[in-house]
Each structure stands twice: as C-alpha cells, then as structure tokens.
Amino acid sequence: MILDDIKESVIRGDAKKTKELVDQAIKDNVDVAKILNEGLIAGMNIVGIKFKANEFYVPEVLIAARAMSSGMTLLQPLIEKAGIKSIGKVAVGTVKGDLHDIGKNLVAMMWKGAGFEVMDLGIDTSEEKFVEAIKNGAQAVGFSALLTTTMPGMKNIIERIKKEGLRDKVKVIIGGAPITQSYADEIGADGYAPDAGSAVDELKKLLSV
Numbered sequence: 001m002i003l004d005d006i007k008e009s010v011i012r013g014d015a016k017k018t019k020e021l022v023d024q025a026i027k028d029n030v031d032v033a034k035i036l037n038e039g040l041i042a043g044m045n046i047v048g049i050k051f052k053a054n055e056f057y058v059p060e061v062l063i064a065a066r067a068m069s070s071g072m073t074l075l076q077p078l079i080e081k082a083g084i085k086s087i088g089k090v091a092v093g094t095v096k097g098d099l100h101d102i103g104k105n106l107v108a109m110m111w112k113g114a115g116f117e118v119m120d121l122g123i124d125t126s127e128e129k130f131v132e133a134i135k136n137g138a139q140a141v142g143f144s145a146l147l148t149t150t151m152p153g154m155k156n157i158i159e160r161i162k163k164e165g166l167r168d169k170v171k172v173i174i175g176g177a178p179i180t181q182s183y184a185d186e187i188g189a190d191g192y193a194p195d196a197g198s199a200v201d202e203l204k205k206l207l208s209v
Contacts, residue, residue: 006039
C-alpha cells in the first residue's frame with residue numbers, strides 16, 4: 001500500500017522517492033490526514049524508536065527528517081486547506097550565549113516528525129523570544145544548552161516566564177549535554193530529556209497527547 005511505501009521511504013531517508021510517493025497519493029485522492037499520520041509521521045516515529053535504541057544515529061535522523069520535509073512541502077497546503085490540527089504547538093531554542101544547534105535541531109525535527117507544530121527560535125535565544133512564543137500560543141517550550149556557563153540562563157527564562165504571569169500556561173522541558181534531572185528539578189522545569197528521542201516521549205507526557 002502506498003502509505004507503507006511512504007513510511008519506508010522516510011525511514012530510508014529517500015527524499016526523492018518520498019516526494020514522488022506523496023505526489024502519487026495526492027493524485028490518487030488518498031486522505032490527507034492518512035498520508036500525514038500513516039505515512040510521514042509513522043515513518044519518523046520508527047526513526048525515533050531506532051534512534052533511542054542506538055540503531056540509528058544523528059546522520060540517519062537528519063536524512064530521514066529531510067525526506068519527511070520533502071513530502072511535507074507538497075502536503076502542507078492541503079493540510080491547511082483541510083484544517084488538520086497539529087497535536088500541539090511548541091517552541092524550542094538554545095539559550096542566550098550558547099551557539100550550539102545540532103541537539104536543538106534534532107529535537108525540533110523529532111517533534112515535527114511526531115506531529116507537533118514547532119517554532120524554532122534558533123540559537124542564542126533571549127528570554128523575550130521565549131516569552132513571545134508563549135504569548136503566540138506555545139503550549140510547551142524547550143531550552144537547550146551545551147555549555148555549563150549558559151545553563152543558568154534556563155533558570156532566568158523560567159523566572160521571566162513567571163514574572164510575565166505565564167508560568168501556568170506553559171510546560172518547560174530542558175536538555176543538553178551538561179543538563180541533568182536534578183538540575184531540571186532545581187530550577188523548576190516540568191521535564192528533562194537526555195536525548196532527542198526521549199524529548200518526544202517527554203513532550204507527549206507533559207501535554208497529555
């Protein structure tokens with residue numbers, strides 16, 4: 001079935017084939033939600049499982065995400081037309097002073113692949129940008145840090161969110177090489193993810209999806 005073929009082409013990271021199959025599915029009048037959920041997202045879910053099990057590594061995840069994106073370029077206008085909702089709106093960024101983005105990019109891709117609408121705030125992200133994302137409807141925000149010197153920025157963002165009166169409106173999830181569960185507890189984050197694969201499960205748990 002074409003949906004299985006789409007799923008497999010995403011897992012293989014074959015962007016050209018994924019785009020061709022999605023195009024064919026659209027021409028065959030396959031339901032847009034099915035192409036999205038049973039084809040593209042199902043493929044990325046398997047990639048996430050393999051990544052967590054150390055069967056896939058960063059390059060395979062990046063290639064699979066690129067394949068999924070190639071299909072999404074065709075599907076996005078139809079998703080909007082059909083009014084298909086994402087399973088949640090989230091934002092992710094690397095904290096102020098930290099210019100590392102590989103981990104953050106992986107998390108953003110995995111969240112997109114799981115069906116979330118993701119606002120990627122980039123690197124060196126100010127407290128204001130996170131606050132703005134929450135005001136624009138982010139139900140959860142993810143902070144990433146690779147340097148111990150930038151870790152305190154996570155606490156500062158949480159304090160700023162509280163000051164703006166938004167803390168009860170959003171879930172906070174943190175991660176990065178030097179981050180631990182005890183640090184997440186210490187600064188009052190709602191969740192902690194040691195890697196991009198775990199970030200999907202943690203976000204789903206926090207937002208109850």
